[in-house]
Amino acid sequence: MEYTVHLGDFEPFINAIKQGFLFTLTIGTTDVSLIPGITIAGAKPELTHYTPAADAEYLLLGRCRVINTVPMTPDGKPTPALITRAVLRLINASVLVVNAGSRIKPLIPYVDLQGEPGLDITKSNALRRDVVERVVDNGLVLGDNLGRLSKALIIGESIPAGTTTAMAFLIAMGYDAWHKMSSASPVNPRELKISIVKRALERAGVSGIINDPILATSKVGDPVIPAMASIAIGAVKSGSHVVLAGGTQMGAVLAFIKAFDKSTLSKLAIATTRWLINDKTADLIGLIREVHPIPVVSSNLSFDDMPYDGLRAFEGGFIKEGVGAGGSLVTASVMGVGLDSIKAAILRDYRELLAMLREYPSF
């Protein structure tokens, strides 16, 4: 099997994807990524602000512009955008980048939702309420138009430390997310995440449950959660099936949607990677069962037999997911592309990145 269905009925999404799909990447930043140790998506905390823009540029162009580096660690662990780009090119997919609110803007064409970067939730609210409202308003309009364009919309994300803000958002909304969130690191900094979320909830004065997703985002969320949620709602309302392409952060997006517009839940699914599902420190399926049991699928792509340590690292729990890697993999499988072809394409692009390392520094 090319992918595994863990929850729900994925058939309607297969039919929709086969009738035409569009891939969008929603990017944003939260200053939570500046807290040392919270994320490995950037060599130094201040570089994490470049990661979403660099991911978006790599996805569209095959190279980064905002920062003159190769999007991999010095020892060759690549951005998950490596997978997404290789796979989307195999299936001749169209990509639209959406900026939900990023400190560093990508130097490529992108749709701006007129949001703002998320602030450090341990120190202040994440976003002003009117900013969240504007993001949602614009996301609904964008989703409405994208939904009319294709039968399926795949929405990926890039926001370093996004699992921490997603955890805070989920707990503020009344879900037990304390021990369910994944991480790009093989050693999930769970205690640090829990301590950050506790400090944020205390600072924001959240004791009971916040039923208003705009308010919860404003207090302890990030710009990507309302952006993905509103684009998804808009697209479903204009006739599209939506695949949320990501890991445990998708639980927060789903919780936002459930609180904002229940009528769209039946047209939503989550697609991710095997590596994310295999994360013993997290529990995506349990989280989605708790929030709302929509279909969850994961690609069975394995890097076990890849001839590079940097790629085999995915099997050791590095990176796991991001930039819609899992969603693009499942989409390619639905379109009939075998995992062997996918691996060959990823390997070819990976070797190009390695060759670039001779000329440019690593990220």
Place this chain on the structure above:
Amino acid sequence: MEYTVHLGDFEPFINAIKQGFLFTLTIGTTDVSLIPGITIAGAKPELTHYTPAADAEYLLLGRCRVINTVPMTPDGKPTPALITRAVLRLINASVLVVNAGSRIKPLIPYVDLQGEPGLDITKSNALRRDVVERVVDNGLVLGDNLGRLSKALIIGESIPAGTTTAMAFLIAMGYDAWHKMSSASPVNPRELKISIVKRALERAGVSGIINDPILATSKVGDPVIPAMASIAIGAVKSGSHVVLAGGTQMGAVLAFIKAFDKSTLSKLAIATTRWLINDKTADLIGLIREVHPIPVVSSNLSFDDMPYDGLRAFEGGFIKEGVGAGGSLVTASVMGVGLDSIKAAILRDYRELLAMLREYPSF
């Protein structure tokens, strides 16, 4: 007949549109619109900078945000976006707004090409060369992605005084555009246009022919010309047919494309309105024959029997075209919507605008 083919073979475009299409509106400003008498797209010269953003907002939302007015003149002559919106909704079309460079940014989601507003070409160059290059670079990437999404791309425009900068650009590129450009006014300010273009060419030191379209844009053009051209080139290269939706400005876009990438010319057509073709002070067909004879079609929609002076004014030569009105009309006809249904939809939306006039001022 719902539309008339004036030049070339439109059949391949009909087939492409029937397989799926996307409508994009490219907006921009040029400070040439501040020269008194040059355009009627705005009650006062300084208001013309709001027109593209207001058009884009009306197209997506049915109302304007950047300016709290109804998009029509006090005596009821509406923006051509009235036609575009009514028609695109009839055929459930998807709309993407692209900002090529506007002084006023619309308060809706839009793709930004990271251009800049065009300056007054009688006083300085329109745009820095690196800005034009960035617009083209981003337009090519955007077009490449949009072209993979649908078989046909319809590209409309909104830029007050755009026929004047298009005239200057065409003449700089060596075409005889002196007496071929149309106008939104029933009394084409041709002498004023000619005098502006002469002053601009003299100021820019253009005596011979500029073969470089980037340089010609930089000296005497505007941001919309390179944006439309590069999006069109990118979309054709990734497999789409492109319909340039507009009047005589499309001659400038075509000239840019011809100089930049001849290989894409065979997948381009121009769609406009009957009112534009009927403009005795202009010559779209002659201009396109001179630049490169691609297919030209015009919708046969008539407002002769409309029950409002503001709509019948189109028959008197007011407005004529803009916001891709002609292209959206032809697209709807290809999709099998009759002109009677189109007129009924326009009339319904026009009455909504009139009702809004009771609450808000006119533009």
